[in-house]
Amino acid sequence: MQLKYYRRSLVSIGVSLVLLIALWFSFHHKTSSSSNATVSTELALPATTSTTAAVKTAAGDKTDWHVRSIESGDNLASIFKKQHIPAAMLQTLLKNKLTKQYLTNLKPGQTLQLQIHNNALTRLNYEFSINQKLSIAMQDNKVNSKIITKPFSESLLLKSGTVRHSLADDAHNAGLTNNMIFELEKIFSGKINFNRNLHAGDKFRILHQEFYLDGQKVKPGHIMAAQIQTKNKLYTAIRYTTPAGVSGYYDIDGHGLQPMLLRAPVHYTRISSPYSLRRWHPILHTWRPHFGVDYAAPANTPIHAAGDGKVTFVGQGHGFGNMVMISHPNHWTTVYAHMRRFAKNLHTRQYVQKGQTIGYVGMTGLATGPHVHYEIRHLGLRLNPRTTKLPGDKPIPWKARKDFKKHEKILLAELDLLKNQG
Numbered sequence: 448m449q450l451k452y453y454r455r456s457l458v459s460i461g462v463s464l465v466l467l468i469a470l471w472f473s474f475h476h477k478t479s480s481s482s483n484a485t486v487s488t489e490l491a492l493p494a495t496t497s498t499t500a501a502v503k504t505a506a507g508d509k510t511d512w513h514v515r516s517i518e519s520g521d522n523l524a525s526i527f528k529k530q531h532i533p534a535a536m537l538q539t540l541l542k543n544k545l546t547k548q549y550l551t552n553l554k555p556g557q558t559l560q561l562q563i564h565n566n567a568l569t570r571l572n573y574e575f576s577i578n579q580k581l582s583i584a585m586q587d588n589k590v591n592s593k594i595i596t597k598p599f600s601e602s603l604l605l606k607s608g609t610v611r612h613s614l615a616d617d618a619h620n621a622g623l624t625n626n627m628i629f630e631l632e633k634i635f636s637g638k639i640n641f642n643r644n645l646h647a648g649d650k651f652r653i654l655h656q657e658f659y660l661d662g663q664k665v666k667p668g669h670i671m672a673a674q675i676q677t678k679n680k681l682y683t684a685i686r687y688t689t690p691a692g693v694s695g696y697y698d699i700d701g702h703g704l705q706p707m708l709l710r711a712p713v714h715y716t717r718i719s720s721p722y723s724l725r726r727w728h729p730i731l732h733t734w735r736p737h738f739g740v741d742y743a744a745p746a747n748t749p750i751h752a753a754g755d756g757k758v759t760f761v762g763q764g765h766g767f768g769n770m771v772m773i774s775h776p777n778h779w780t781t782v783y784a785h786m787r788r789f790a791k792n793l794h795t796r797q798y799v800q801k802g803q804t805i806g807y808v809g810m811t812g813l814a815t816g817p818h819v820h821y822e823i824r825h826l827g828l829r830l831n832p833r834t835t836k837l838p839g840d841k842p843i844p845w846k847a848r849k850d851f852k853k854h855e856k857i858l859l860a861e862l863d864l865l866k867n868q869g
């Protein structure tokens with residue numbers, strides 16, 4: 448009985464699947480409504496120009512599919528006008544919430560497909576992302592709209608190499624994208640000084656996500672596991688998402704690899720002035736120490752709290768302009784200066800979390816361009832945020848340790864496969 452029920456539900460799932468596939472294909476095909484003369488032709492989407500394909504049905508009605516690539520300056524009204532679709536249809540269409548949301552914001556490069564039957568719009572597809580489209584069917588002034596999403600499939604890919612010149616160059620040659628190299632350096636930034644600790648002959652192996660759509664590679668994802676083998680030490684990082692949904696990198700014992708404090712509190716474009724015990728001040732024109740790092744970034748770039756902590760100062764810091772100070776556990780303090788403005792409602796004695804936006808890049812106080820002057824202090828000492836040793840981030844929560852170990856075992860086995868291949 449149970450088996451029968453199970454089989455029946457399998458059949459119904461199968462039927463729904465077939466229906467779904469048929470639905471999907473119907474958007475790429477034009478089909479006449481007549482019962483005995485069904486015409487079905489695949490329409491290839493052109494890169495830039497608009498195409499028209501007319502289909503004469505048995506009854507002699509005219510149904511056209513128009514495919515056009517959105518160009519800058521295009522909007523729905525101008526497109527409809529060109530296709531001689533009555534303006535009233537546009538009004539009807541825009542009364543639908545979903546339709547209005549997507550079609551009033553057409554983006555250049557994306558594709559719009561219109562099915563027109565005797566000068567009336569019958570169907571519309573708008574592919575607004577690589578795997579998503581808005582699909583509309585119109586009948587008797589009724590708008591039926593939905594979003595269709597094609598799921599990505601995912602697999603893990605292995606990449607490896609040997610350090611010859613610099614990790615960045617050699618990782619690039621091994622096929623890592625710039626984002627992956629950035630991620631790799633960030634993962635190990637608390638453990639390895641890439642200028643000092645890496646030498647020619649050291650090896651790296653990484654396992655990263657790769658997303659596919661219809662069997663085609665679409666985009667790489669995160670690094671899921673990485674190893675760097677130096678002459679006398681093996682560094683391992685495993686990406687793990689806790690049951691609470693927080694992702695991070697851990698060593699094989701489940702200790703957080705990211706330092707407790709961010710070495711840069713902003714997505715910067717360059718370091719405009721490094722930490723130095725003696726530097727020529729560009730405005731004051733004297734030699735004086737620079738007890739922080741200046742991270743240059745466009746004005747208004749968000750500045751993040753470097754770690755969990757309590758805000759101890761929000762206000763004017765003389766030459767530092769708009770400044771924030773945060774106190775972290777175990778006598779660590781961070782300082783952020785020259786902000787254009789503070790995050791809304793930021794105040795002293797407020798608790799903030801690592802990564803939370805506390806203000807925006809500016810050039811208040813003594814500054815020659817937009818940047819954040821960033822300091823890390825410990826027990827009163829002002830340390831170099833780029834190189835100082837920092838305590839590690841939170842470990843894997845106890846409840847998740849067993850799951851982490853299982854996850855780690857699988858990823859390490861994959862990495863070892865690569866090792867054995869040489």
Ligand SMILES: [Zn+2]
Nearest residue numbers: 739740741820
């Ligand atoms: Zn500075």
